[in-house]
Amino acid sequence: xxxxxxxxxxxxxxxxxxxxxxxxxxxxxxxxxxxxxxxxxxxxxxxxxxxxxxxxxxxxxxxxxxxxxxxxxxxxxxxxxxxxxxxxxxxxxxxxxxxxxxxxxxxxxxxxxxxxxxxxxxxxxxxxxxxxxxxxxxxxxxxxxxxxxxxxxxxxxxxxxxxxxxxxxxxxxxxxxxxxxxxxxxxxxxxxxxxxx
Amino acid sequence: xxxxxxxxxxxxxxxxxxxxxxxxxxxxxxxxxxxxxxxxxxxxxxxxxxxxxxxxxxxxxxxxxxxxxxxxxxxxxxxxxxxxxxxxxxxxxxxxxxxxxxxxxxxxxxxxxxxxxxxxxxxxxxxxxxxxxxxxxxxxxxxxxxxxxxxxxxxxxxxxxxxxxxxxxxxxxxxxxxxxxxxxxxxxxxxxxxxxx
DNA sequence: CTATAATTAAACAAAATAAGTATAATTTTA
DNA sequence: TAAAATTATACTTATTTTGTTTAATTATAG
Numbered sequence: 420x421x422x423x424x425x426x427x428x429x430x431x432x433x434x435x436x437x438x439x440x441x442x443x444x445x446x447x448x449x450x451x452x453x454x455x456x457x458x459x460x461x462x463x464x465x466x467x468x469x470x471x472x473x474x475x476x477x478x479x480x481x482x483x484x485x486x487x488x489x490x491x492x493x494x495x496x497x498x499x500x501x502x503x504x505x506x507x508x509x510x511x512x513x514x515x516x517x518x519x520x521x522x523x524x525x526x527x528x529x530x531x532x533x534x535x536x537x538x539x540x541x542x543x544x545x546x547x548x549x550x551x552x553x554x555x556x557x558x559x560x561x562x563x564x565x566x567x568x569x570x571x572x573x574x575x576x577x578x579x580x581x582x583x584x585x586x587x588x589x590x591x592x593x594x595x596x597x598x599x600x601x602x603x604x605x606x607x608x609x610x611x612x613x614x615x616x
Numbered sequence: 617x618x619x620x621x622x623x624x625x626x627x628x629x630x631x632x633x634x635x636x637x638x639x640x641x642x643x644x645x646x647x648x649x650x651x652x653x654x655x656x657x658x659x660x661x662x663x664x665x666x667x668x669x670x671x672x673x674x675x676x677x678x679x680x681x682x683x684x685x686x687x688x689x690x691x692x693x694x695x696x697x698x699x700x701x702x703x704x705x706x707x708x709x710x711x712x713x714x715x716x717x718x719x720x721x722x723x724x725x726x727x728x729x730x731x732x733x734x735x736x737x738x739x740x741x742x743x744x745x746x747x748x749x750x751x752x753x754x755x756x757x758x759x760x761x762x763x764x765x766x767x768x769x770x771x772x773x774x775x776x777x778x779x780x781x782x783x784x785x786x787x788x789x790x791x792x793x794x795x796x797x798x799x800x801x802x803x804x805x806x807x808x809x810x811x812x813x
Numbered sequence: 814c815t816a817t818a819a820t821t822a823a824a825c826a827a828a829a830t831a832a833g834t835a836t837a838a839t840t841t842t843a
Numbered sequence: 844t845a846a847a848a849t850t851a852t853a854c855t856t857a858t859t860t861t862g863t864t865t866a867a868t869t870a871t872a873g
Contacts, residue, residue: 446643465822466821468862628849649832651832661832
């Protein structure tokens with residue numbers, strides 16, 4: 420009746436997650452085999468299959484972990500006593516840094532896996548909910564212009580992300596921090612109620 | 617009787633070589649499939665197998681091409697009218713740059729492929745021959761100290777290569793050019809007959 | 814110390830992927 | 844426009860990967 424397996428976040432589990440993440444980032448998902456992850460993580464195949472039904476379940480849990488971390492970060496920022504605009508800026512920068520850190524290879528392959536489409540849709544929905552939540556906070560605080568709709572806000576955020584990772588823009592602003600700041604300044608100039616408008 | 621296939625270095629052939637090299641450098645040899653190379657190179661599988669019996673034959677031809685290019689470079693340098701010591705310096709720098717450019721992944725995997733061991737041994741033997749040839753030129757020109765043996769010369773070169781790619785040394789001398797210059801200065805100080813000795 | 818849970822190692826069948834070939838059709842090129 | 848080069852497709856065979864089963868080993872809590 421001793422239930423040690425309740426150490427759900429056991430050391431082996433974390434080793435698999437970390438190694439999987441590392442290998443997926445470097446080589447993409449399809450190139451990496453379960454056995455490879457096990458060897459690199461110093462874990463037997465049986466242990467892997469104890470925690471994950473298959474490779475795609477591992478992928479899901481990695482992404483879920485990333486999302487959770489992201490939500491936690493957002494919540495921390497939103498609880499701070501700083502201007503709303505500053506909160507949004509920090510959130511955006513954190514998100515884009517995350518995308519950069521994990522690289523395109525992993526995300527782009529992840530998004531195209533047919534079996535994962537329902538999961539991806541749900542993650543997306545969660546993300547949108549969070550964005551709307553932030554948006555509503557801004558509205559409530561009177562920090563966002565009245566005529567900006569949530570849809571347009573989302574649209575701006577999406578394009579900010581695309582532009583922030585654009586290779587041409589990287590040539591113009593090589594430093595990521597500066598690039599993102601500039602993009603926020605330009606794209607969100609008319610969104611926030613600052614002294615200037 | 618028209619023999620177009622005598623375009624041995626045809627455009628398709630070069631595309632396969634280039635794409636294969638690129639993919640092997642990024643992901644190593646074992647992870648890359650023949651079909652993947654074909655797709656990326658815009659070439660059908662049949663064309664691939666016209667030029668190469670299999671993936672390892674492609675690997676061989678890539679390495680042979682690299683070696684040939686290296687030998688050509690050495691011959692050019694040696695034909696120039698510059699001090700012997702300067703020739704050796706340029707050759708060493710070129711070789712180490714080559715190793716860096718192709719990265720560890722490709723070379724390390726390449727060197728461990730069992731089926732390629734005879735080929736590797738031959739390439740090695742050719743390389744050693746070339747080194748000895750250069751050494752003998754130096755001896756003939758009186759540019760190398762009398763008591764330096766070819767074996768010791770080779771030993772020094774080998775360790776120069778190892779040290780030039782050492783991560784710890786990279787922290788001390790981040791710039792590769794400076795690092796190699798310094799190593800040559802120190803390790804070969806007693807090899808060349810310079811005004812100072 | 815000892816029972817129990819956790820992990821491993823090895824062997825294995827089934828599934829999936831990759832290799833390599835044969836054929837006919839299409840495209841290039843001279 | 845005819846020969847050569849290339850492709851597309853379909854296919855068989857080989858190899859790799861998956862996921863499971865089993866028994867043995869290791870770690871741990873009481």
